Amino acid sequence: MTRPKTPPDVLEKLAQKDPRTVGEHPNTPPELLLKFSKSVDRRLRESVAENRNTPVSILEELAQDDSSEVRRQVSGNPNTPISLLFKELARDASVSSAIAYRMSSNKYGKYPEGESILDILAEESTSSLETILQRLAQEGGEAARLFLARRFDLPANFLAQFAESTEIQVCEAVAQNLNTPVSCLEKLAQSPKTKVREAVAQNPNTPISTLEQLSKDKNYEILLQIAQKTNLSPEILEELAGSKSDQVREKAMLNPSLPKDAVERILCGEYATHYLKLNPDFLSRHPDSLAVALNHYAKSQFALVSFIALNQPQISQELLQEKSLSISWLERLAVAQNPQATQQILIQLAQDSNQLVRAAAKDKLQNFSQS
Incomplete structure (x- = not known):
């Protein structure tokens, strides 16, 4: 089993014993992937072709590999540039079917749009990338549009086109795409579909104004993202x-x-x-914030809460002075016990009508005289 957090130096040692596992690992250093990509072991080259962290330069080399299995793995790697996928690999008869069926929906083990996508790739093998993408977008079916909308390097004009789609999954994929233009994200934020708005909220490129608009949303999943x-x-x-x-x-x-x-x-x-x-x-x-909170709770309507707060040394002198005149004997007692009560306040409370308050104040005054 692959451990994602395995450090690169450990992987380099492991490569001597189990190179295929290392070839698939997300932390494998690029220089090791390059070395593996030139191995005589086809399955090791396949593992590099499949690795999502393999640099584009290595994928471009493996797209020329003698093994059709390696080339097929390159065609399935999401880092393979869209131009390499549709202008070179799609012309490869042993790879084009894998591309076509990957872009087709799987219903009951069948790929209903696969043949039509394969036909488009064959018919447009010498056409421009723009033409190939346009035909796939228009004739390839929803699964093909979803495949394209998820592509990191799909041209912005196609993302804008898909943002107008009535197909919810396609719109959601556009909203998640890191290259989607801001104008499209702003439009998708107005979608009646929760999943689409949630995807907009997740996208790191969504502007603040749109995020703040979404912060008024009633859906909890969207607010969680915001x-x-x-x-x-x-x-x-x-x-x-x-x-x-x-x-x-x-x-x-x-x-x-x-x-x-x-x-x-x-x-x-x-x-x-x-x-x-x-x-x-x-x-x-933040002790100053503690003082703010205590001063708030010292004014609580609940006597026990204010009593506890007024006993704390962070209470302001202004509030101690104010509460020393409180109609609540419990609050006056707390002031008399407070270590920050001034001698003037204690002299006043030593004459208090409440016996407990007087005793507490006199006890504190004795400490003043002894210090």
Whole structure:
């Protein structure tokens, strides 16, 4: 079994014992793939031809290989340039059928469009690439259009053409394609089909304005994609961090672009606990934010919450002064116990009508006199 994380130096050692496995491995260094591509072992050359990380220059060499099996593997490699695929390999009688059936839908073990695609490739063998692609797009069937829409090097005019398609899978493939023009992504973002809009949200080239438009979408899968984007406006990201969906909220809360002031507002709201579970070291890294949150909770309508907050040393002097005059004896007690309470506040509280408050204040005043 291939281990994707195997480091290149380990692969070089393994190549001496099991070269075919190394030839298929995604981490195999280009220089080793080049060496294998010249091997007398046909199956080793096949493994290189199949490897998705094989450089184009090596694929171009293997497209001339004496073995039709090797050439067929090159035709199936998604990195093989579209010009090499349709202008050279498609002229190869032993390879063209593999290309045709790969572009055809498989229904009950049959390839209904395979023969017509094969005919197009044969008839247009000397035509320009543009002509071949146009015929495949128009006459090859939905499977052929889907195959082309997924191609990394399909010309932009064909991507724009497919973006107008009524075939949902084709539109989804265009929305996922990294070379799709921005104007097409903007149009596809308006699609009534969720899968298409989700694909637009995933595409790293989708402009911010379109992402922010999609952030208003009602579909949770789309919002999940948007919440992970680091180029959103702070306002949109904060809104997603308050989503009713736990998963959307989590992605937004883990987004490194979520601004600090937005986090402080979260810490003062209903999802404070959720945020701190996801980011347990935030307050230790931002003690000033802890002060903001404590000052908020010190004003809570729940006496126990305000009591706990007012006991913390990060509470501001202004709030300690304000709460020393509170009608709640529990809040005044917390002020009297706070290590940052000034001598002036303690002298005032030492005269308090509540016995516990007076005792706490007098005890702290003794510490002042002894220090």
